[in-house]
Amino acid sequence: MQLGTPWADGTASISQCAINPGDHFVYRFKVDKPGTYFYHGHLGMQRSAGLYGSLIVDVADGQREPFRYDGEFSLLLSDWWHQGVHEQEVGLSSSPFRWIGEAQSVLINGRGQYNCSLAAQFSNSSSSSTGQCEFTGREQCAPEILTVEPNKTYRLRIASSTSLQSLSLAIKNHAMVVVEADGNYVQPFSVDDMDIYSGDSYSVLFKTDQDPTMNYYISASVRGRKPNTTQALTILNYKPNSASDPPKLSPPVAPAWNDYAHSKAFTSKIFARVGSPAPPTSFDRRIVMLNTQNNIDGAYIKWAINNVSLILPPTPYLGAIKYKLKNVFDAANPPDDYDREYDVMNPPVNRNTTLGSGVYNIELGSTVDIILQNANALAANVSEIHPWHLHGHDFWVLGYGEGKFNEKEHERSLNFKNPPLRNTAVIFPYGWTALRFVADNPGVWAFHCHIEPHLHMGMGVVFALGVHRVGNIPREALACGVTAKMPMSNVTATNRG
Numbered sequence: 001m002q003l004g005t006p007w008a009d010g011t012a013s014i015s016q017c018a019i020n021p022g023d024h025f026v027y028r029f030k031v032d033k034p035g036t037y038f039y040h041g042h043l044g045m046q047r048s049a050g051l052y053g054s055l056i057v058d059v060a061d062g063q064r065e066p067f068r069y070d071g072e073f074s075l076l077l078s079d080w081w082h083q084g085v086h087e088q089e090v091g092l093s094s095s096p097f098r099w100i101g102e103a104q105s106v107l108i109n110g111r112g113q114y115n116c117s118l119a120a121q122f123s124n125s126s127s128s129s130t131g132q133c134e135f136t137g138r139e140q141c142a143p144e145i146l147t148v149e150p151n152k153t154y155r156l157r158i159a160s161s162t163s164l165q166s167l168s169l170a171i172k173n174h175a176m177v178v179v180e181a182d183g184n185y186v187q188p189f190s191v192d193d194m195d196i197y198s199g200d201s202y203s204v205l206f207k208t209d210q211d212p213t214m215n216y217y218i219s220a221s222v223r224g225r226k227p228n229t230t231q232a233l234t235i236l237n238y239k240p241n242s243a244s245d246p247p248k249l250s251p252p253v254a255p256a257w258n259d260y261a262h263s264k265a266f267t268s269k270i271f272a273r274v275g276s277p278a279p280p281t282s283f284d285r286r287i288v289m290l291n292t293q294n295n296i297d298g299a300y301i302k303w304a305i306n307n308v309s310l311i312l313p314p315t316p317y318l319g320a321i322k323y324k325l326k327n328v329f330d331a332a333n334p335p336d337d338y339d340r341e342y343d344v345m346n347p348p349v350n351r352n353t354t355l356g357s358g359v360y361n362i363e364l365g366s367t368v369d370i371i372l373q374n375a376n377a378l379a380a381n382v383s384e385i386h387p388w389h390l391h392g393h394d395f396w397v398l399g400y401g402e403g404k405f406n407e408k409e410h411e412r413s414l415n416f417k418n419p420p421l422r423n424t425a426v427i428f429p430y431g432w433t434a435l436r437f438v439a440d441n442p443g444v445w446a447f448h449c450h451i452e453p454h455l456h457m458g459m460g461v462v463f464a465l466g467v468h469r470v471g472n473i474p475r476e477a478l479a480c481g482v483t484a485k486m487p488m489s490n491v492t493a494t495n496r497g
């Protein structure tokens with residue numbers, strides 16, 4: 001959560017300067033909550049470049065998880081393009097616009113398949129010429145096998161650091177009981193497959209109670225966009241079978257990419273674990289955020305929130321606000337609402353948007369509601385999934401709905417009793433999602449679509465709160481833009497102890 005250390009949040013141009021090649025930056029922060037997390041680069045398309053890893057926080061000594069298991073595995077899901085990230089970045093900010101397209105592979109712990117299959121024996125030879133993957137001599141490409149003993153319970157920690165793809169995860173013939181989401185316990189529920197969006201993390205428990213003479217496929221399949229990427233596979237290997245025994249049963253079949261009813265059914269099963277704190281019953285401020293795809297100068301393609309497309313300044317906001325620097329960014333707050341006459345079901349009538357700093361000044365300690373309102377993209381009949389991620393805080397997910405959010409009609413449908421506490425929540429096509437959080441962590445925090453090219457195209461905002469309460473920012477976080485030129489006597493020495 002970065003309580004008291006907003007400069008260690010890792011968001012370039014927001015909480016710190018980007019780390020130059022050859023430079024280093026020490027991230028020192030308190031791990032305040034056990035759970036399944038991950039870290040990644042937050043500049044340009046660095047996730048697409050592979051800059052990410054898992055981060056698992058154990059329960060403190062003497063404490064126990066509210067569930068039991070015999071062993072655990074960690075799966076970090078990601079996606080991989082053959083095109084280099086600089087070409088991706090340049091394409092996204094070019095006119096004409098060049099979209100990155102779907103990933104060439106989905107990766108499970110950094111390993112994936114391309115032009116070959118782990119399940120070739122099940123491929124329909126008339127529709128696919130994909131042969132069996134052969135790893136001899138290329139062992140670094142071999143999947144990471146999950147070797148288990150029969151009749152035990154395992155915890156699977158899953159996180160998605162994909163740049164683009166939404167995924168469905170399944171273990172053939174094994175149900176999964178979801179127990180944790182984004183570092184918070186949820187009321188356990190059982191599923192055969194689960195949606196995992198970029199930025200999400202989960203723990204599930206599964207029992208090795210199936211025929212132990214066989215191995216089974218674990219699959220991660222693309223959802224939410226028309227897939228052009230084959231299912232990523234790895235193997236659940238029951239001891240003492242050989243890990244290279246091909247599973248006798250075919251891989252799990254994922255729900256259709258656009259079966260949003262299936263996704264909504266999964267989302268609607270997630271509640272806070274009984275005994276979790278409920279949200280405050282009222283809010284101090286409600287910000288309704290319309291998500292649109294737009295043009296700038298009639299040429300470039302951007303995403304905008306209430307018609308502001310985020311562009312980050314050379315001087316990070318945290319130092320700029322703390323040291324009250326003038327004219328380093330446009331300090332005008334973006335609007336708290338959009339013109340409710342806007343037709344969310346059709347392409348924008350006026351396609352043009354404006355660039356802005358996206359900084360909302362939020363009162364420290366206040367309760368803030370965010371209503372994320374999806375809309376039609378530039379092309380007709382297109383509205384995409386966007387997983388929104390908040391830094392520095394968790395939020396309660398109060399509800400989801402179809403079409404345009406409307407206080408009179410929808411307020412009563414929100415869940416104030418046991419909404420799950422999370423830091424990532426999706427908006428479905430043509431729908432809305434309602435969130436509530438208590439803005440109690442002083443700092444400057446990004447809130448953005450976790451799809452990396454979308455953030456790169458402006459799909460984010462920034463919350464600044466209680467910055468006067470922020471302690472001494474380490475110099476390394478200020479070594480760029482206007483803060484780099486400040487007399488160093490204004491800045492206390494580094495936080496290196």
Ligand SMILES: O=C1O[C@H]([C@@H](O)CO)C(O)=C1O
Nearest residue numbers: 097099301377384453454457
């Ligand atoms: O941001 C995006 O741009 C493309 C398309 O809308 C324009 O080419 C796409 O699929 C996105 O998600």
